Amino acid sequence: MxxxxxxxxxxxxxxxxxxNAQIIDLKNANWQFHQVGQSEWFPATIPGTVHTDLLNxxxxxxxxxxxxxxxxxxxxxxxxxxxxxxxxxxxxxxNDKIDLVFEGLDxxxxxYVNGSKVIAANNxxxxxxxxxKSLLKRGDNQLEVYxxxxxxxxxxxxxxxxxxxPVSNNDQSEKRYSVFSRKAGYHFGWDWGPxxxxxxxxxxxxxxxxxxxxxEDLFIKQLSLSDDKVFLExxxxxxxxxxxxxxxxxFIDDSPTPIITRKVLVTEGSNSINAQFDxxxxxxWWPNGMGAQKMYHIKAQLLDGDREIANKVVKHGVRTxxxxxxxxxxxxxxxxxxxxxxxxxxxxNYIPQDNFLPxxxxxxxxxxINTAAQSNMNMLxxxxxxxxxxxxxxxxxxxxxxLIWQDFMFACSMYPPYEEMKRSIYDEAVENVKRLRNHxxxxxxxxxxxxxxxxxxxxxxxxxxxxxxxxxSIAIFNTYADIFHSILPSAIKAYDDQKFYWSCSPNGVNYxxxxxxxxxxxxxxxxxxxxxxxPFERYNDNIAPFMSEYGFQSFPELETIKTYALPEDxxxxxxxxxxxxxxxxxxxxxAYYMKDLFRVPQKFENFLxxxxxxxxxxxxxAIESHRRAKPFCMGSxxxxxxxxxxxxxxxxxxxxxxxxAQQYMAKKAYQPFLISPFIENDSVKVYAVSDEYKDxxxxxxxxxxDFSGKILRTVLENVRVPANTSTVVYTVNENELTKxxxxxxxxxxxxxxxxxxxxxxxxxxxxxxxxLNLSKPKISLKAIDxxxxxxxxxxxxxxxxxxxxxxxxxxSDNYFDLLPGEKKIVCLSxxxxxxxxxxxxxxxxxxxxY
Numbered sequence: 001m002x003x004x005x006x007x008x009x010x011x012x013x014x015x016x017x018x019x020n021a022q023i024i025d026l027k028n029a030n031w032q033f034h035q036v037g038q039s040e041w042f043p044a045t046i047p048g049t050v051h052t053d054l055l056n057x058x059x060x061x062x063x064x065x066x067x068x069x070x071x072x073x074x075x076x077x078x079x080x081x082x083x084x085x086x087x088x089x090x091x092x093x094x095n096d097k098i099d100l101v102f103e104g105l106d107x108x109x110x111x112y113v114n115g116s117k118v119i120a121a122n123n124x125x126x127x128x129x130x131x132x133k134s135l136l137k138r139g140d141n142q143l144e145v146y147x148x149x150x151x152x153x154x155x156x157x158x159x160x161x162x163x164x165x166p167v168s169n170n171d172q173s174e175k176r177y178s179v180f181s182r183k184a185g186y187h188f189g190w191d192w193g194p195x196x197x198x199x200x201x202x203x204x205x206x207x208x209x210x211x212x213x214x215x216e217d218l219f220i221k222q223l224s225l226s227d228d229k230v231f232l233e234x235x236x237x238x239x240x241x242x243x244x245x246x247x248x249x250x251f252i253d254d255s256p257t258p259i260i261t262r263k264v265l266v267t268e269g270s271n272s273i274n275a276q277f278d279x280x281x282x283x284x285w286w287p288n289g290m291g292a293q294k295m296y297h298i299k300a301q302l303l304d305g306d307r308e309i310a311n312k313v314v315k316h317g318v319r320t321x322x323x324x325x326x327x328x329x330x331x332x333x334x335x336x337x338x339x340x341x342x343x344x345x346x347x348x349n350y351i352p353q354d355n356f357l358p359x360x361x362x363x364x365x366x367x368x369i370n371t372a373a374q375s376n377m378n379m380l381x382x383x384x385x386x387x388x389x390x391x392x393x394x395x396x397x398x399x400x401x402x403l404i405w406q407d408f409m410f411a412c413s414m415y416p417p418y419e420e421m422k423r424s425i426y427d428e429a430v431e432n433v434k435r436l437r438n439h440x441x442x443x444x445x446x447x448x449x450x451x452x453x454x455x456x457x458x459x460x461x462x463x464x465x466x467x468x469x470x471x472x473s474i475a476i477f478n479t480y481a482d483i484f485h486s487i488l489p490s491a492i493k494a495y496d497d498q499k500f501y502w503s504c505s506p507n508g509v510n511y512x513x514x515x516x517x518x519x520x521x522x523x524x525x526x527x528x529x530x531x532x533x534x535p536f537e538r539y540n541d542n543i544a545p546f547m548s549e550y551g552f553q554s555f556p557e558l559e560t561i562k563t564y565a566l567p568e569d570x571x572x573x574x575x576x577x578x579x580x581x582x583x584x585x586x587x588x589x590x591a592y593y594m595k596d597l598f599r600v601p602q603k604f605e606n607f608l609x610x611x612x613x614x615x616x617x618x619x620x621x622a623i624e625s626h627r628r629a630k631p632f633c634m635g636s637x638x639x640x641x642x643x644x645x646x647x648x649x650x651x652x653x654x655x656x657x658x659x660x661a662q663q664y665m666a667k668k669a670y671q672p673f674l675i676s677p678f679i680e681n682d683s684v685k686v687y688a689v690s691d692e693y694k695d696x697x698x699x700x701x702x703x704x705x706d707f708s709g710k711i712l713r714t715v716l717e718n719v720r721v722p723a724n725t726s727t728v729v730y731t732v733n734e735n736e737l738t739k740x741x742x743x744x745x746x747x748x749x750x751x752x753x754x755x756x757x758x759x760x761x762x763x764x765x766x767x768x769x770x771x772l773n774l775s776k777p778k779i780s781l782k783a784i785d786x787x788x789x790x791x792x793x794x795x796x797x798x799x800x801x802x803x804x805x806x807x808x809x810x811x812s813d814n815y816f817d818l819l820p821g822e823k824k825i826v827c828l829s830x831x832x833x834x835x836x837x838x839x840x841x842x843x844x845x846x847x848x849x850y
Contacts, residue, residue, distance in 0.1 A: 020309050021210040022092060026143070029084045036079035036146075047358035049106065049200035050080050050147070063355075064645050065564050067579045069194045076197035077152070082145040086207075088136050095209035096241045098133040100143075104203030106357075107183045108148040114141055122153075123182040124202070125388055125409060125428045132207075147199040154180045157416065163472050167413040168454050179413045182424055185385040186352065191583045192640070192649035196355045203358075203390075213240040213266060215312040217434055218300050222318065222498070223276070230282040230318045236273040236300055238310075240266040247303040250277060252296055264302075284339055285317030285440045287378040288401035289672060289691065293317065295398060295440075317398060317440030323500045328632075331520025334545040335634035336403070336443060342724060344627070344691055345403070345635035346670040347372065347379035348652065349549060352386040355644050365392050367657045368642055373400040375663060376670035380404060381505075381548060381637050384449035385411035388432045397441035404441045405548070405637070407505070408432075408488055410448035414455075415483060417475040422482060429491035437496040445492055447484040447503040450525065455480075505548050523635070525549035529618060531585070533592060539622040540678070543629045550622050551639035551650035553583060553590055554615035554662070555608045559805075560654050564646050570604040581648040590614070590648075599770045599850055606849035613799045613846070616661035616815060617769075619652075623669040624676040627689045630726040638666070658808050661799065661815035673721070673759035675700075675752040684737055686730040688721045688752060688760075696721045698759060700730055701751040704741060707775065707796040709820025712741055721752070738766065745773045747796065749819060763817050774798065774847040779818070781841060783834040784825065789841075791824040798846040802826065804837055818845075 031044040033053055042057040054060045054075070061068045092098065100113065102121070105128055111119035114137070118130035158177040167176035178188040189195035208214075217237035224231045234250055246266055249258040259277050266273070283294035294317065301311040319339055326333045336343050353360045353368065372380060380397070382389055384407030397404055408429065415421070436442050455477075484503045492501050508522030524544030528534035530552055539550070555561070561570075561577075569576035572587050581587055594600050594614050601607045619638055626636035641663075643655040652662040674689040686700065702715035719729040738746070743766035752759040765772060777795040784790050791800065797818040804810040812827035828834055 020311070021208050021214055022095065024086070024092070024207040024209070026084065026086065026205040026207065029086050029143075031082055031084045033080060033082045036081055041083075044082055045358075046082075046201045046205055047104070047203050049198040049202060049356050049358060050075060051196055051198055051200075052356045052359065053200070063194070063196060066566070066569070066576045069196070069579065073195065076199070077149050079149050079152075080147045080199055082147070082201065084143050085140050086143065088138060088141055090138055092207075092209050093133070093136065093138060094211075095133070096211040097131055097209070097214075098136060099208040099210075100130045100132045100205075101208055102128045102201060102203070102205045104201070105145070106147075106198055106200050106202040107150055107181060108153045109199075110146045110148075112142075112144040112146070123424045123428055124184060125182055126424070126431055127203070133209075145201060150181055150183060150197050150199060151177075154178075157418070161416060165414050165416050165476065166454070179415050182409075182421065182428060184352065184357075184387050184409070185411050185413070186644065187355065189582070190385060191586075192351075192647060192651075193582060193644050194355060194647075198356065200358075210310070212242070212304060212309045213238055213246070213302065215300060215302065215310045218298075218312045218314050219434070219437060219495075220298055220314060220316040222316075222320075225282070225318065225320055227281075229278045229280045231276065231278045232316070233274055233276045234260075234298065234300055236271075236275075236312075238266055238271040238273055238302070240268055240271060243267045244304075246309070247305075248273060248275060249301045249303065250275060251299040251301070252279065254297075258301075279318070282318045285319040285398075286401060287338055287343060287403055288373050289376060289378060290338070290341070290343070290401070293399055293401045293440075314438050315395075315398065316438060319440050321403075321443055323444060323502075325521070330632055332522075332545070333631075333634070334522050335631070338403075341693060342631070342634065343378065344630055344724075345379040345546070345637065346623075347377040347381070347402070347637045348641035348666075349383050349637055349639045350380045350641055351383055352389075352644050353642055353655075357387065360390075362392050364657070365390075365396055368653070369393070369396040369400050369402060371653060371657075371659070371663065372402050372641065375667040376672070377666075378403055379443070379635070379637060380641065382406050383411065383640075384409055384446070388436070391435070394436060394439045394441055398439055402441060403443040404439070405444050405446060405505075406436065406442055407446045407449055410451065410483070412450050412454060414451065414476050415479050417479040422479075422487060425483060426487050426491060429488050430495060433491055433495045437499070442499065444500045444502055445488070445496075446505050447488050447501070449505055451480065451484075452504040453506060453525070506544075508544055519544035521545060523548040527551075529622075530589060533589065535596075536593075536618045536621045539618075540625045543626060543633050545633055546635035547622075547626050547633060548635065548637050549639045550619075552593075552615045552618040553586055553648055553650050554612045554660055555590075555648045556643075556646055556654035556656075556660070557608055557612070557658060558605050560646050560656055560658060561608070563656070572604070572607060577648075580646065583648075586648055593618070597768050597770060598846075601849040603849070606844075609799075609801060609844060610846070610849055612661040613815065615650075616665040619662050620665050620669055623666065624674065624678075627669075627674050628676050628678065628687045628726050630689060631724075638662075656808065659814070661801075664814045664816070667813075671760060673752060675750050675760040675762050677748065677750060677762065677764040679734060682734050684732050684734050684748075684764075685728050686750060687726050688719060688729045689726040690721050690723060693723050695723050696754055699753040701753060702730070703749045704737070704746050705749055705796075705819055706742075706746050707773065707820075709795075712746060713737070719752075734766075742773070743767055744771055747817075747819070763819075769798065769846065772798075774850075776847050777818075777845060779843050779845065781838055781843070783838050786833045786835060787828050787830070789826045789828060789834055789838065791818060791826055792822070793818045794820055796820065800824075801844045803842040803844070804832070804840060805842070807832065810837075 032041040033044040034041045044053045105121040107124040109121040113132045113135045119128045154177045157180045187197050219235040221233045248264045250260040295315040299313045322337045506525045508519045523546040526542045565576045626633045639650050643651045646655040672691045676687045700717040700719045704713040748764040751761045777793040777797040779793045782790040799815050802811050
């Protein structure tokens, strides 16, 4: 069987009808690639990247292993060529039009069909389409994609400008030139990621054959909503080969009966067709924790007489969302109101999950979004140094009720004053706004990440700027204004005018990221903890109406480190461990905080464990301080939920999806009810925080317990917890509460109960962990049934870590404190049965690291 015949057969298998268009997927069309200037060709994978194709062909070693990254920096300096051949039959050629579509080309590429150039790509964030029917022939056809080295493309622009554009990301080249390309900024390196400047066909590629017309776009715009009905408008973008009368029909869900049938006139070329309709007694879409996520399936169909010639189906969630900015006694509010209800946003920042983007599978997307939902989150922020995510990401957020703070792809840098780039940015904004606007999860568009703070505060102190004249400086600042105050908002106004636009994050009164104590409006990023080495307690003072970034680093656990390091590398300051630590102050800062709060372990594995506990404790203080400040503060998004490679970073879940201690903590800290103690002016204040929308009557139970389990003091109080706010429900003088009690040997265990239902539990200690008089506990595991384990201890056990070798996230809870007499029930994942693994479970607590 010849290669071309196999390709033809495969393409026939992949041939599908989509709204009467014929789609030929080019994914498996026997692609090959080579380095330009080299004669040998190798098999390639589409979607893919040059780096992953070289890896698959064993031409390079694992880029993430040890220090291999350093040896692979030659790849982005070379040009690469991809090619394939495919068969086209007479049936395909009979169509009026045949489009060649690349949903993503990274980044500089020329595309040739049978020797004719049809696409010249220069923006990673755009799709590229060429009408190629006239170039195709019956039988074998050739397709070639020539990728130019992004560095060779960028450098002439960089060198010719004559001055340095301020770039404050971790662009890890000698010359910081990432901003000269519309390409994911993190590819050039960041303070949590490596430098792999990729090229390749990174999203699907296919041929689309169609006749008469095609529906390019279908937007369901919500015009009004009441309890009785929602009034909607279907806006169709239609391209037609000729003028004529067609019939438009709209269907909802699985109903065979159209809600609209009417004649429409289409003309040759582009057409806009609008049709209004309503849904009686609509089911609403709600964020996670507030209700169901109803998604209506709406199908638009165009007929020529009785024959369907095109259709398109989209999903629509009925909901309202607004950002409320009202003056108040403290400053100005900044909060999200969904379906008329103020919502405290609980979540994290999200970065791309891999440096080699096509490796992110649907399963990996599901794991991140399920993690967010299971952890009581209702928002993720798609950060501006990565990508506009794939459709599956937003689909999953729609399904799970995770709202999205959507950055445009600009971060931590100024941009060169090139008109061609500005035009490309507008096209990029339009395409991605149109692609994302149907998703109910999209809550807000944000212009950029952290450019204003860098411009106005410490930016110029650590970035070398060499302007030739004041005119150069003005040109750079005018470019900022053009992009973020004109280009991006105009695209939103034209194509999704009901969405809120926020020009920069953070954006408030005080743009210092070291001190937010006087930030009384907008959103804030607080980095005094970490970069400023402020104590964790400063989180209590640095609170803005919306906290959209803050964080602390930790290392991944040893099972992850084993994937990139050898036992000889198991030292925090080893060459390999430093290669997987990209913060310039990273290891030293972790050690600084650890020494202050914990007894620093000597054993490498224990250091990793205490590092995760340290991170968790710091972010716990931050989250609780933000929630206690409700309703002044109405959002808390820590940095960051995920990683793009195995590394020491601010993530709460490592590259392989393993939850760190912080993720388990966040799951508890983001519960609908939070009981949170806080010492203020020698008084212990106990706050009850509720995200529910009705008042409840509850029992507050406070036990002071020594580390052997003896109850030293008990407080029982009937308390009223008001709806959707934070309230002090108990206050006592600290000395009165602890009179006669050894603070180094006691814990305050606090529970909020509604009948027999435990709403929230929290433990409070009166000293740093290293100062506590801990004894080695005897921790016991007992099988309850095939999925549940009972964990008990004879003495206080802090940060109990259950480990099951060769599994990921096997337990429903982990890194928890366990009191004597307490029976902790932990659920085992469905993949394991307790009876088979209980003897394999390893248990570690803090005192075991002494």
